Amino acid sequence: MSDLQSQDYVRRSASTMTPPVARSHEDQVAKLIDVSRCIGCKACQSACMEWNDLRPEIGHFEGSYENPMDLGPSVWTLMKFAEYENEQGNLEWLIRKDGCMHCEDPGCLKACPAPGAIVQYANGIVDFISDKCIGCGYCVKGCPFDVPRISKKDHKSYKCTLCSDRVSVGLEPACVKACPTGAIMFGSKSDMTHWAGERIEDLKSRGFENAGLYDPKEVGGTHVMYVLHHADKPSLYSGLPDKPRISPVVEAWKGIIKPLAVAGIAFAAIAGFFHWITVGPNEVTEEDEEEAARALRGEREPDPEEKS
């Protein structure tokens, strides 16, 4: 996305200073995807392509309703179809709209080395500012949900923007607008959580006793939430992570190691400087040259084992 709102950042990648926050008094937003109401029509996928002017290459039938088979630089949202045989031996078709979860604590942003290439607005939306992206792929390593995709054409990383351009002018995201069953809702995070509560009660009353809200605390909650009939087993839904978290490897790399390494290198250089001004250079003296000359003339018996 382009940089539309630059005064309401709450997080900015690779930045050690406070980002511009003057206009940050807005409600946290959330998209609620009620998987139990989804019919798999892919209107959201089409609306995403239309609004964002994305045209992924036309692929081939791969034996699945999934089309294309994976997210991509031009595929920011994707219906994923999972066939699940439940305990009663009945088939359940679990259809999940995949895409960026807009984590409250975004792993992509933590991993990004390019200042301002990934930002989080006060409303919680995590956005890629593409002209600042350097194409290193660190966001891919930071993401707990395997969402960002690097384009081979322009070496930029892409993902769902939660239609930050539409949201900034008071519109709902394009997928929400297009959904014919009301399975995708958009509003303030508290409203969406409340609404999800009603839906979950309803599902429980209809026999889905493990129904629940997917808003994983491990990443501080997400601004895209799911109502799942099997909230105890999110991985049933085409591998939705049960306990998503920023990898501890990434946390170490982007946490303590960064300042320690810079301090360590600086310390080594400073230590060298102080050695120079205290102990000082180690110089060859005239006597060394004379001793060496004597040895060369054979006046001194060479004894390589001396002192050793």
Added chain:
Amino acid sequence: MTRPKYAITRYTTVNRINHWTNAGLFILLLLSGLSMFHPMLFFLSGLFGGGQWARAAHPWFGVLFMLSWIGMIIQFWRINLPAREDIAWSKAIVQVVTNDDEHVPPIGRNNSGQKAVFWAMTLLIPVLFITGLLIWEVYFGEATSIEVQRVAVLIHSLAAIAAILVWVAHVYAAIWIRNSVRSMTQGYVTPGWAWHHHRKWFLELASGQRGKTPPRKDT
């Protein structure tokens, strides 16, 4: 190149070309790599034409550096093999760093500090090369799983930091031990320098020359 009458060749022309190819590539790698490591050093990417250029160029510098280092291994592995004298020298490390050379045992062509620099780099550079390939997004972004790449990027940064620390020590030692830079730029040392810093090496050369003319340039 003019040399004093009794100059002793320490590094041949091929040695020196290889070393400075390395040095140049290491500095390019250090600047472009650090720009992607710490936000406060991102400005270094400007030296390469911006973040995209630094990201694109860094792995290619790395490939050349690996090749160049193989040249270093071929030329220098033999003189860096451990020797019995290294133990005594290492024990006298306090005397070494305080310039108390009277109490430092005589040493051959390379002391154990120089050998440590060589072997540390010989270990770290292939580690950097392999982990670097794994995180080379353009060509190998899909070759391995994301989990493998996460581990690779962590090892790559740790190895890079270790290599930079070794490099700082190496550069400072070259400045501290006067005229060692000249041995790597112009290739020679004086007999007094060899006597002072690498006496066993000097005496080996001298005994080979006894009865003949003193050692001189022989590139």
